[in-house]
Amino acid sequence: MIYQFIPQLYYNTIGQHPPIMTIRDGDTVITTTVDARGWDNNGESAATGGNPMTGPFYVEEAMPGDTLAVKFESITPNRDWAWTTNMLAPAVIEPYVAASLPASDIVRWTVDVSQGVAYLKEPSPGLAELKLPLRPFLGCFGVAPSNGQFISTATSGEYGGNMDYKGLVAGTTVYFPVSSKGALFYLGDGHALQGDGEIIGTGLEISMDVRFTVSVQKGKKIGWPRGENDTHWFCIGNARPLDQALQHATTEMYRLLQEDFDLMSSEASLLLGQAVEYEIANMFNPAYSVVCKLPKSVLSQLYREKRVQ
Amino acid sequence: MIYQFIPQLYYNTIGQHPPIMTIRDGDTVITTTVDARGWDNNGESAATGGNPMTGPFYVEEAMPGDTLAVKFESITPNRDWAWTTNMLAPAVIEPYVAASLPASDIVRWTVDVSQGVAYLKEPSPGLAELKLPLRPFLGCFGVAPSNGQFISTATSGEYGGNMDYKGLVAGTTVYFPVSSKGALFYLGDGHALQGDGEIIGTGLEISMDVRFTVSVQKGKKIGWPRGENDTHWFCIGNARPLDQALQHATTEMYRLLQEDFDLMSSEASLLLGQAVEYEIANMFNPAYSVVCKLPKSVLSQLYREKRVQ
Amino acid sequence: MIYQFIPQLYYNTIGQHPPIMTIRDGDTVITTTVDARGWDNNGESAATGGNPMTGPFYVEEAMPGDTLAVKFESITPNRDWAWTTNMLAPAVIEPYVAASLPASDIVRWTVDVSQGVAYLKEPSPGLAELKLPLRPFLGCFGVAPSNGQFISTATSGEYGGNMDYKGLVAGTTVYFPVSSKGALFYLGDGHALQGDGEIIGTGLEISMDVRFTVSVQKGKKIGWPRGENDTHWFCIGNARPLDQALQHATTEMYRLLQEDFDLMSSEASLLLGQAVEYEIANMFNPAYSVVCKLPKSVLSQLYREKRVQ
Amino acid sequence: MIYQFIPQLYYNTIGQHPPIMTIRDGDTVITTTVDARGWDNNGESAATGGNPMTGPFYVEEAMPGDTLAVKFESITPNRDWAWTTNMLAPAVIEPYVAASLPASDIVRWTVDVSQGVAYLKEPSPGLAELKLPLRPFLGCFGVAPSNGQFISTATSGEYGGNMDYKGLVAGTTVYFPVSSKGALFYLGDGHALQGDGEIIGTGLEISMDVRFTVSVQKGKKIGWPRGENDTHWFCIGNARPLDQALQHATTEMYRLLQEDFDLMSSEASLLLGQAVEYEIANMFNPAYSVVCKLPKSVLSQLYREKRVQ
Structure with a gap:
């Protein structure tokens, strides 16, 4: 089955929230995600910030001890701009240099999906000619964590979460250890592109159209995504x-x-x-x-x- | 000028040892290195183990505060076998799993430079068909460290040293901050290939023929290689x-x-x-x-x- | 007011569970805690292991942004034995030594509250004469974490949790940042004594009688306990x-x-x-x-x- | 034997420098150390900064594989002032707070040995009444490191060095693994007192009169001080x-x-x-x-x- 799902509410924790849809092994979902601050495809605030999640999707066959496979068939920005911060995070720089960095601002980028590139809307001279290729992925997704925990979408763990791995682009299949009945899959926090390490604290934050297909590997036990x-x-x-x-x-x-x-x-x-x-x-x-x-x-x-x- | 240098002695620290040759900006050196245990191209023990270094080369123009550039024109294994350990280092594995690993042994690999591949000499069945492409580089090289220090070739710092970076193959130019007159360049610890992180503690350890050219950037001050x-x-x-x-x-x-x-x-x-x-x-x-x-x-x-x- | 509370159910996460009792600024509670595996004063299994918590106590005046003060008036072992593991955790030992340690076993200690000492029930010869002074404290306690999270009692954060700090003995007042209405205070995981670092993974794990008094500091904002x-x-x-x-x-x-x-x-x-x-x-x-x-x-x-x- | 030694030169590396005196098992030495910047008891610059060391003392019986014991009989400030920095090191503070700290200045303290206290020479109002008890110790001392290394007195290792441990006061015996003939003992970097962690980067830096006695434990092999x-x-x-x-x-x-x-x-x-x-x-x-x-x-x-x- 292929389902279309238009989210109405979003969660800022990953846990055993009531499912918004029940699907089965082999089903495909077409849905959308808002950006890390909760802004949607129209640039309107649709959710409270801090990586609001679309979901959870309850996968009928998934039981604790199984593995949930999620194949991302497409992850496509659904608006023409993104935002980033503009200053290195202190954790990635020597402490005495970090102490000398100016405060971070929010800047806007133009995201041109047809050309497959992004560039700063109002660049300073040094970056006036910079165009970077798009490589859209989701920064935060996963399944309900173990032991009935509800964990903020700021962080991550064995269950997935806010991993911000730039390699998780369309065409990738991700496997999660299932800890609760139905697995309870969440997704959000789209990035149009990002460098390694998310070292300024954001990718190009943007809302997304996403298509994915789930399958359940019964009795297959894994420890980490x-x-x-x-x-x-x-x-x-x-x-x-x-x-x-x-x-x-x-x-x-x-x-x-x-x-x-x-x-x-x-x-x-x-x-x-x-x-x-x-x-x-x-x-x-x-x-x-x-x-x-x-x-x-x-x-x-x-x-x-x-x-x- | 192109010099050929056949090493007779090797150092296990990097510091202000007496130079074995004086060269100038633009000069090229053709020389050899022994492997991490001091075994040479004939498989004979030519030096005390622990990354014995060829050098130091004194570069006439180099003064503290300058940058020394070393372009590697070729790094070629000069024998047909290498050795590695065969067990993951505890530091790269979860502690409770690390505690369950068997002790590490030394194993031998065949290195076929003409085919550009390496394979285990006596593989167990699981790896019987494994052939990996050669990607020869030097694990340890650099210049005398600051403040008159002599530092073991087991470690590394601002001056270079035992960095074991698999990207330092022929065709690469490496820049070092100069801390002593003549820079005092050392090289050794060849690896026929290696994965990221050197996570079993060795690459394919082997002796090498090396050709490199030095140049000095006067007054150019850098902090790290x-x-x-x-x-x-x-x-x-x-x-x-x-x-x-x-x-x-x-x-x-x-x-x-x-x-x-x-x-x-x-x-x-x-x-x-x-x-x-x-x-x-x-x-x-x-x-x-x-x-x-x-x-x-x-x-x-x-x-x-x-x-x- | 002084309340006596006999717990019937225990939680293994700290979060916005339904309160088991409502108290007010200045009130005192006399209650009990089971040990880290859920064993009570009779040595019977009363709860699921993994630091089961007594509570939560809803403190009437406490609102997000306030500080909750908890003064421990007494923390007293309510049975005459405790258990510990008997092997150093790999994280506190050099990796190659950690790999050589035997597996950990559970051992029992006699806890003599009247004499104020503990000693091994069946010591091997090297520790036959060892008597250590009791210093009872609670390993895990705190208030509901921020953002509606429910977090396992295995870990800790700004809200307190499983800190296992041996200094938190009777006579100490601890202050917590309040993140949810009523603060929701939990407590458990008693240790009859412990060294720094909890480096074998346990203190002398035991059930406790506890008496504490709460007070609320309105508008006082703190970041950590x-x-x-x-x-x-x-x-x-x-x-x-x-x-x-x-x-x-x-x-x-x-x-x-x-x-x-x-x-x-x-x-x-x-x-x-x-x-x-x-x-x-x-x-x-x-x-x-x-x-x-x-x-x-x-x-x-x-x-x-x-x-x- | 009791020797008096008045240093004329100081080293900023610990290694196999030529001994300034040969002593034997059981001998006592009375000597002085300059402060971390090389200032002596008269407040005059006697050595190049960066923990200049008095020594090395060659201990006749000490051979690689032995242990050198050094008992500090007295460590006494020999001038009436010390200096410190005045700002927390970035490494001990959360990165975003560290970025907000002002630059560090040098401030002077009065050191009153007869009263056993220290206080700021020109305190700002908040610290006007602050008097701290003296607890004099040496921040940096040790023996020549292994493998012929010469290592900066900024750092430390198995051989000792710049450990800055406030517990190393008079009355303490410290044991070092000997790596070179004669052990080659160095000492310096006196602190009149210090908190845990040396978290502003200095103790109360001061020159010292020191009296110590050495002994050699033949064949006793240890790994760290x-x-x-x-x-x-x-x-x-x-x-x-x-x-x-x-x-x-x-x-x-x-x-x-x-x-x-x-x-x-x-x-x-x-x-x-x-x-x-x-x-x-x-x-x-x-x-x-x-x-x-x-x-x-x-x-x-x-x-x-x-x-x-």
Whole structure:
């Protein structure tokens, strides 16, 4: 089934709120998200700021201990402007330099979806010619966290949340560990593009049209969000500091290699040691996010006989 | 001038040791390095282990406060095998999983320079078909550190050292802040290839033939190693934990944008926020290394009139 | 008023659960808490493990933006045994040593309240003579967090929670920032004694009789838990890593000195620089806790005329 | 033997500099140190700033693998004033607050040794009545580091160095792992008093008269500085971030309990878990310092029969 859903209310926590729609394994949803401050496609305030979420979607088959897969088929800005801050976050700069930075302002960008580019509306001379390619993704999405918690959409954890990973573009499938009946999937916080680390605290914040399809992997137990695109498998760890976020991401990939590719400790270590790639997704939110990746071109070389068992 | 230098002794600290050769701005050196344990191209022990260095090369024009540029023209394995460890470092894994890992062993890889690939000499079944493309670089190189220090080649700092950054392949130019007369350039610790983070504690450790050319930028003052290749400018920060390494790298790039591209704080912030890329070079050594990168395709869009002044 | 409250149900999250009792500024409550696994004074399972909380108590006058003061008049173990784990947490030991530690077991201690000591029930020879003085406190207590969140009692934040600070003994007054109507105060997770850092992951876990009195400071806005005993004022920061927990605690103390003692930046800095004391409360929970303290003997020397204004 | 030594030159690195005096196990030295900027007892510049060291003293019997014990018999300020900075270091404050702090100035304190107190020479009103008790100690001392390194006196490591631990007062014995022939002991950077963490970047910086006695423990191998006073045994870990410094300190104490008190893993863990105390020595230098302590009143309860074996 393909559903169209027009949100009327938005949540600023991810938890066991009453579902706004029930869907089933294999269903597709076409919906919209407002931006991080709650501004919609018309630039009007539709929700309270702080990453208001569309959802939750209750997925009929999903039970605690399962995995929910969400394939993003399209993520498209639905207005022609975005906003960002304009000053580096203190956490990414040496303390004595951070102390010298001016206060941050909000600036506006033109987002030209047909040309696939964004540029500052009123650039200062140094950036007058700057045009950056669009790479739209959602900064915050996930499922209800464990133990009945309701957690602010400012942060993230095993359940997903505000990971702000620029790699989560259309074409990507993301996997979440399910902790509550129906999984309760939320989404929002669209970015038209963003650098690594979200180091000024925002991407190009914008409202989005989104199309996604869910599926449930019964009895498949994972620890942290995993994902897959044409070229890579990846795992996301969310924590502070970066060291710990990286530990979660690497541990999840190590488990993926053991469980899904039947590798021993030494095999997984040798492979990761020489082929792993990392991305720093965000170093701004209460939990930082680090992504541990392996190329499918490498994974495809793993001993087949074992994998088909 | 092009010099050929055959090392006879090697140092395990970087500091103001007596120079083994004096060269000048523009000179090229062809030399060799032994591997991290001191084994040479014949697989014989030529030096005491712990990243023994070829050098130091005294660069005539270099004075404290200058920048030394080193362009690597070639870095080529000069034997047909390399070694690695085979177990993830505890620092990159969740503590309770780290506690369950077996002890690490040394394993050997075949390095086929003509085919440009490496593979395990005696793979267990899971990795029997694995072939990885070579990407040779030097793990440890740099200039004498400040204040007359002599620092172990296990670690790194503003002066370079054991950064283990897989991006430092042939074709790259690296810039170092000069702290002592003659700069005193050292090099060694070749890796035939390596993943991000050096997360098993080694790349494919191997001896190398190296060709490099030095130049001196008089009066150009930088804070941390910078580098340049066909596609990017980058800055390297070395410290623990990852957060601090990233802070140094980002601060150095912020200065580069201000000094070399005349950007204001807000311009540098807007650009970095939406276009920065990070790499985790190593998360194993006493100082971790993080690389902050900007694409030349983006930098080339910066307002020209300012830059040519 | 003095109320006696016998809990029937316990919560494993801190949030806006329905109050179990409404009290007013100045009221005193006499109640009990079960231990971290939910075992009560009879050693029977009375609640689901993971720091089950007694409460929440709704404090009539408390509104968002106020401060809730809780004075602990007595915290007394109400059974004669406690349990602990018996192995150091990996986070407090060098990684390669952590990897060599045996798995942790649960061991029992005798708690002799009349003698004021605890000792192992079945000690191995090395600890056969060990008797440690009791110092009972509550590991986890606080008020509903901001933004309608419900957060697991495993962790902590601005609202308090699982701070496991051994200094929070009877005689201490703790101050919390109120985020929801009625504050909603919870308490539990008694420890008969504990070392700094809770570095084996438990104190002497035990059920307690507790007596406390609440008061509301209308319009007094604080950022993190503060506290006071006969000798010190202190502030608690909860975060990972230790560096960040310490930053929160120090910042809160810096604000306390500015707001409650009228000090300028330089005065607060000079005082803290030469008189501050830190305690590491826990380095085990998802958020670590660091305590920033100043002796009342020093604070009493601050310029009086300013303070009485 | 008791030697008097009047320093003529000072070093700003700790390493294998030529000894200024040879002494033997059991010998006592009476000497002086200049302050962190090189100012002596007359307030005159006697050395280049950055913790200039008196020494090195060559201890005849000390060989790599031994332990050098240094008992401080007296540490006494030898002038009547000290200096400090006056602003919190950015590392100890939340980043957005740190960015709002004014720049730091140098201020002078009167040091009255006969009364045992210090107070600001020109206090602003808020601190007009402040008098703090003296507690003189040396901020930086240690032995030549391993592998022939020469390391700046700004930082610290296994060999000691700039630990700035306020507990290292007269009456304390400190133990260092010896890495080079003669150990090569250095000392300097006196503080008349200091708070935990050295959080404004200085203690009360002052020149000192020092009397110490050395002894050599042949074949006793330790990993990090250890110490002992009337009430405690302690171990010091030096690293960034705090988490890692604490790991080194705890690991060294764990080894001390195993080696010197014959405890098993579980016994050492149980003891540390319920009796450990931590101090944050410095959170300012390139390496932070954390101290792991155990009371002698607890250690004296350990099973004797095992200990006397």
